[in-house]
Amino acid sequence: MRIGELADRSGASIRSLRYYEEQGLLASERSASGQRHYAESAVERVLFLRRLYAAGLTSSTIAQLLPCAYAPSTTTSDHAFDVMVEERAKLDAHIAELLHTRDAIDGFIAANRAHRGELISAQQ
Template sequence: MRIGELARRTGVTTRALRYYEEQELLAPERSGSGQRHYAEDAVDRIHLIRQLYAAGLSSKVIAALTPCVIDGRATPELLKRLAEERDHLDRHIADLTHTRDRLDSVIAGASSNLRTGDPCRRDTAT
């Protein structure tokens, strides 16, 4: 199928499909005139790529993981790598939650100590 049909069937723009190709996430065949032609399994591959992007994985990580999908099925290596990525995201979420909690603490403490004429307040008259 051609790029326009793949875009229509997957809901992805042709620009995104070209980007996936640049990132080596997708490898179309080329006709003699240079037109892209995609195999039927490209639809499933695009869906997987979009799921992995939505999960927060980078194109570099996705490029390393997608060869671990054979006939649309995850290999043990893929499952291991996905678990590692999930653990990385869990650590990042914990760090962000800790940062948010510290900000909440500062906000709560600072709001009880507001002074008039504070040079950091935006609503003070000059």
């Protein structure tokens, strides 16, 4: 598929797809006229890359992790394994912060519902 179709199917911008290629995170083949062509599997890969970026990983960290994600083995370097464990710990901490924030918002919602209920009761 061409870059525009990959962008449409993955939700990534064409600029992002080009960036992923520059960073070595995504591969394409070039036609004789120089147009990029991607395999069907590129859609899932781009979706995965977008999730990793959304989780806060950098392109250099993603580049270290991708070989492990697509071909896990006992030969994975200690460094790559340590990076995976570290990034997971960071995600756990971020998730905990998000849950704390959600709980605070739930409290705001409950307080506002109660206040609204009191106002409606007072008006009746």
